[in-house]
Amino acid sequence: MGADASGWEFTDDRGAALRLPRRPRRVVAYVRAGAALLDLGVVPVAVYGSGHDGDGLDPVKAGELGATGVPYLGPGRLLDGDPSGALGAVRADLVVDVTYDGKSGYALDEAVAEGLGVPMVALSVGGEVTLARILERFGGLGAGLLGAASAPEAPGSVAEAEMALASAAASGRRPVVLALSGAGPEQVHLARPQAWPELARMVELGVRIVEPGPGAGASWLTADWERAAELRPDVVLVDSRANAVWPEGSEAYPEVWRAVVGGSRVVPWNPETPPSAVAFGRFFREVAAALG
Template identity: 30%
Template sequence: MATVPRRTLVAIGAAALLGVSACGGTAAPPAAAPAAPGSSASGSAAAPSASGAQGAWTWTDDRGKNISVPRRPQRVVAQSAAAAALWDFGVRPIGVFGPHRLKDGGRDPEVGEVDIAKVESIGNVWGEFNVEKYASLQPDLLVAGMYQKDTLWYIPEQSVAAVDQVAPSVGVQLSGKPLVDIIDKYGQLATALGADPKAAPVVEAKNRFDAAGAALKTLAAAKPDLKVMIVTGTPESLYVAYLPDHPDIKYWGELGLNIVYPSKPTESEGGFWEVLSWENADKYQADVILVDARSQSMKIDEMAKKPTWAKLPAVKAGQLYPWHAAERYSYLGYAQVMEELKTNLEKSRDDVVK
């Protein structure tokens, strides 16, 4: 983010109340992607009793943590990416933390379709979480993704104990799992919180996701020689994404895209990336480079000042496109990502790398 990858996704790749509703509508440390992948226990929700929201509510999250409360949570606070995913499935959080408001006051892409004018901000940047404000919202539940095993994203380590005393929390594992499984987990959680999985916007988003994936697969088959690399940067280093640790990139590889990636990640990053000095930024060659588009990440015009970057074939060919590293895990979110990716790759030459 300004410099950051995903554990820097994690750490950042180094915050008018609305109750949760089952409506039918819809700078962290430098580069590190979601921190190291962790094992996950399958999360599940017990079906609400006949009394609906008045019945007992249980859920086992991806830490293997069992949550059991007298009634279905109504007041949910969520990390921005989790809030965005839940929003697309029909849940309306009352508060968010993590990137959601840009410096100009606009909505950060990381918070998706969430109406930031109707949710309370608990913190907007890495390391910022206002525990007192969080407690004042009287939340029933906190939801956050996890890139590092058993570690809720964007909750400062020093605040964990205090946050745990306020309300139960649900963690959703975001690494080491297939993209579709993560999306499905958010859908299951939203349903358990009262959202309608058959609502028209949800069904339409799923159909759009399937269509976008099929179109990307067709394009990959038509352009087997098109080499694609995914990166993020800091002033000191270039981070090249390690395919197995990124659910989105791995999914695209399964669809047939020719992804250029390291044989192994840099050990100190806990996975996710190979870290290269800018002097060695030409280690890998690709026809197309997807660049981390997060607001905190190094911008392409800043990278252009690095001599080795400027000499890369994809850079000289102008085939640089955004990579939405912190996209919310919903069908709508990734349908949009894959549609944009297909459009960009369709117009790209596959003979840039000689």
């Protein structure tokens, strides 16, 4: 990766080597990637969502994008290769997506970008990649897009937040932590900690994140709320994205929710936290405060 007199180069996490005659200046990104790039000092010209997103930008996934006024183009799967369409109109010279399988972009069909003559890079964010590696790769891409030798130093480093988290986890009785995503009054998705890089890192730091148990699903165990209550969490990390289902007005919902949280502390959790030191440092400090 780099930029010099011969152009700009970057090899993404699919192994695709990109060589351009000049450094990209007009970057369009999946909202999660775009929020991370913004934290690193790269302002996208626009962002797009995933199949879970609607016509509006999910403020939980957006980080500082909304406040900065970066345009949202809608779900990536609804974008097309029409030069006069939403994606074509922003005249991008690079698309940045994420990948969970190391083979293809997650939120936008690469053929759409190719149809517009725009190259794509995709960085891994799946559970097989460590959080440190994810942050390193996004930092490297951000530095390359800025024309810098290295990523800018983030205020309040992840290392400092990790130290606070490890200290809180080690003090006194180790609280039981459960991460979940609401699916309605009858079902809840319970996170498997090793499937999520940030949760796996928290376990390494001594946080006692409970494994929900055997069953189908590599990232989540879908169960009833009674199963969640049986795990007796002290701290609950709750999926705060717009696509997580919280059926307000349901008579059954408050009862099952109280059965899970009881006297627990609740911390909002974004399973698509922008892969930047700023965003993960903030989340780790919030969890440390809840543990303490």
